[in-house]
Each structure stands twice: as structure tokens, then as C-alpha cells.
Amino acid sequence: xxxxxxxxxxLVTGASKGIGRSIALQLAAxxxxxxxxxxxxxxxxxxELEIKKLHARSNVSVFSCDLSDRKTIERCVKDIRxxxxxxxxxxxxxxxxxxxxxxxxxxxxxxxxxxxxxLGAVFLTHGLHDLVESGGLxxxxxxxxxxxxxxxxxxxxxxxxxxxxxxxxxxxxxxxRKIQISVLCxxxxxxxxxxxxxxxxxxxTQALSESAKLMTADAVAEKFMRGxxxxxxxxxxxxxxxxxxxxxxxxxxxxxxxxxxxIQKAQKKRK
Ligand SMILES: NC(=O)c1ccc[n+]([C@@H]2O[C@H](COP(=O)([O-])OP(=O)(O)OC[C@H]3O[C@@H](n4cnc5c(N)ncnc54)[C@H](OP(=O)(O)O)[C@@H]3O)[C@@H](O)[C@H]2O)c1
Numbered sequence: 298x299x300x301x302x303x304x305x306x307x308l309v310t311g312a313s314k315g316i317g318r319s320i321a322l323q324l325a326a327x328x329x330x331x332x333x334x335x336x337x338x339x340x341x342x343x344x345e346l347e348i349k350k351l352h353a354r355s356n357v358s359v360f361s362c363d364l365s366d367r368k369t370i371e372r373c374v375k376d377i378r379x380x381x382x383x384x385x386x387x388x389x390x391x392x393x394x395x396x397x398x399x400x401x402x403x404x405x406x407x408x409x410x411x412x413x414x415x416l417g418a419v420f421l422t423h424g425l426h427d428l429v430e431s432g433g434l435x436x437x438x439x440x441x442x443x444x445x446x447x448x449x450x451x452x453x454x455x456x457x458x459x460x461x462x463x464x465x466x467x468x469x470x471x472x473x474r475k476i477q478i479s480v481l482c483x484x485x486x487x488x489x490x491x492x493x494x495x496x497x498x499x500x501x502t503q504a505l506s507e508s509a510k511l512m513t514a515d516a517v518a519e520k521f522m523r524g525x526x527x528x529x530x531x532x533x534x535x536x537x538x539x540x541x542x543x544x545x546x547x548x549x550x551x552x553x554x555x556x557x558x559x560i561q562k563a564q565k566k567r568k
Contacts (some may be wrong), residue, residue: 305385
């Protein structure tokens with residue numbers, strides 16, 4: 298049976314801003330206990346305050362943790378385990394994208410992206426998965442760029458593709474424990490992270506983005522909640538990204554030709 302967010306404690310990473318914050322707020326409406334995690338404690342306390350304003354009796358705790366650093370994650374896992382003996386779910390949302398032309402991105406950026414967007418979720422899951430109850434949930438946040446490569450996202454696509462492969466393997470190991478594994482794949486979404494991303498987008502990436510509809514973080518969070526309740530593994534969020542997911546699965550060369558055509562058109566327009 299699909300996970301229904303009924304009771305228990307959910308750990309949400311990236312809960313201070315954007316999509317993670319919206320998911321935390323929607324979870325609070327289900328009367329669940331929440332553990333909010335990100336680096337900036339003050340920003341997390343702001344989300345905690347918002348939740349308590351809406352749901353005075355909510356039980357919320359915040360943990361500051363840099364998911365790009367394994368030692369810090371280990372310390373955070375210890376602290377969480379001291380205070381929580383079971384979890385209903387681990388919802389990984391934290392992450393970031395730093396677009397740029399491949400040759401212009403510094404090598405360190407590729408390491409940082411893998412540590413934050415991929416290893417952060419893997420190590421945190423490794424440290425806490427045994428606390429997740431039977432019938433519980435472990436979800437990851439990949440992206441449209443986690444199932445099809447996109448111009449300008451060479452450092453982001455690797456970790457986001459890797460998350461889907463990791464989740465697919467973990468899903469098979471979790472069958473016996475009846476733990477649902479889901480992967481949220483948002484399209485372009487209006488968040489503080491997206492605004493940051495726009496600052497370094499190459500011209501062609503910007504042109505591709507302009508052809509896609511921007512979603513709100515609340516709408517993505519709603520799709521996430523609905524997708525989990527339906528027991529979906531890959532959760533896409535709108536018609537366009539669902540169509541691309543299906544088309545890329547059956548005919549990747551056609552998707553490449555469409556993308557190549559759009560990129561060439563943008564490059565001609567620029568000249
Ligand atoms: N927005 C989009 O268009 C879009 C599209 C597809 C996929 N996504 C994915 O959706 C997720 C959320 O994106 P968003 O746009 O909502 O981002 P956002 O507005 O920048 O929020 C990111 C959250 O992750 C936390 N975070 C970032 N780096 C962290 C680290 N090293 N350790 C711990 N926490 C960290 C941030 O808090 P601190 O800075 O305080 O740590 C914040 O709470 C990401 O995984 C992103 O890749 C976003």
C-alpha cells in the first residue's frame with residue numbers, strides 16, 4: 298500500500314527555503330512531527346515559526362548540518378538518533394545547481410555538486426535508514442536534469458542522474474521492509490535557489506528555460522504529496538516534464554534532436 302503521511306516523525310532536508318520549506322509546511326498540515334535540516338539555523342527557525350503559526354500544536358525540531366561534509370553528517374546523525382528512535386520518513390530535498398559552460402566551471406564545482414546533491418543524501422540515508430518504520434518513506438529530490446541531460450548542467454546532471462540509480466537499487470532492498478522509495482523530479486520552479494541559478498545560466502540554457510513553464514514551490518510540494526500517496530517512484534510535476542520523461546525513456550535520440558534544434562536556434566538568434 299502507498300505511503301499516506303499518516304503519523305510519525307518526518308525528517309525534511311532543505312526545509313528552510315523553496316521546495317523543502319513548502320513540503321515541510323504541507324506535511325505539518327497532516328499533523329506529523331517534523332525534523333527540519335539545512336545549514337542556516339536561523340532560516341530553519343523561520344520555517345519552524347511559520348509552521349507553529351499555522352499549527353500551534355506541531356512538534357518541530359531543527360538541525361543545522363552541512364550535507365556536503367561527511368563528518369558533519371555523522372555528527373548530525375548522532376544528534377538525531379539521540380532524540381528520535383523511529384522515523385516515518387526521510388525526505389531529501391536539499392540541493393543546488395550551478396549552471397555554466399563545461400569548460401568554464403572549476404573542477405571543484407563538480408566535487409561540490411556530487412558531495413551536496415548526491416553523497417549528502419546517500420550518507421544521511423545510510424546513517425538513519427534503520428530508524429524508518431515499516432510502511433515508511435524515503436524520498437529523494439532529483440530533477441528533470443536527473444533523467445535527461447540539459448545544456449549548461451554538466452556539474453548538476455551527474456549527481457541528479459546518480460540519485461535515481463541509487464534510489465532504484467535501494468528500492469529493491471527496501472521491499473522486504475515495506476519502505477516506499479520515491480524520487481521527486483521538479484521542472485524549473487520559482488525558489489531562492491532558482492534565482493541564484495539564473496545568475497550563471499549560459500545564454501542557451503536561459504533560452505531553453507524560457508520555453509518551459511515555471512512552477513511554484515507550493516505546487517511542486519502538492520505534486521510530491523500526491524505522487525507519494527499514489528505510490529509513485531518517479532514523481533514528475535507537470536504535463537511537459539512528464540511527457541519528456543516518457544519520451545526520453547523510449548526515444549532519447551528524438552529528445553536530443555529537439556534540444557539540439559532549440560540550442561542552434563538560440564545560438565543563431567544571438568549572432
Ligand atoms: N528550483 C528548481 O527549479 C529546481 C528544479 C529541479 C530540481 N530542484 C531541486 O529541488 C531541491 C530544492 O531546490 P530549491 O530550488 O527549493 O532550492 P533552494 O531554494 O536553494 O533551497 C535549498 C535548500 O537546501 C538547503 N541546502 C543547500 N545546500 C545545503 C547543504 N550543503 N547542506 C544542507 N542543506 C543545504 C538550503 O538551506 P541552507 O542554504 O541554509 O543550507 C535550503 O534549505 C534541490 O535538490 C534542487 O536541486 C530544483
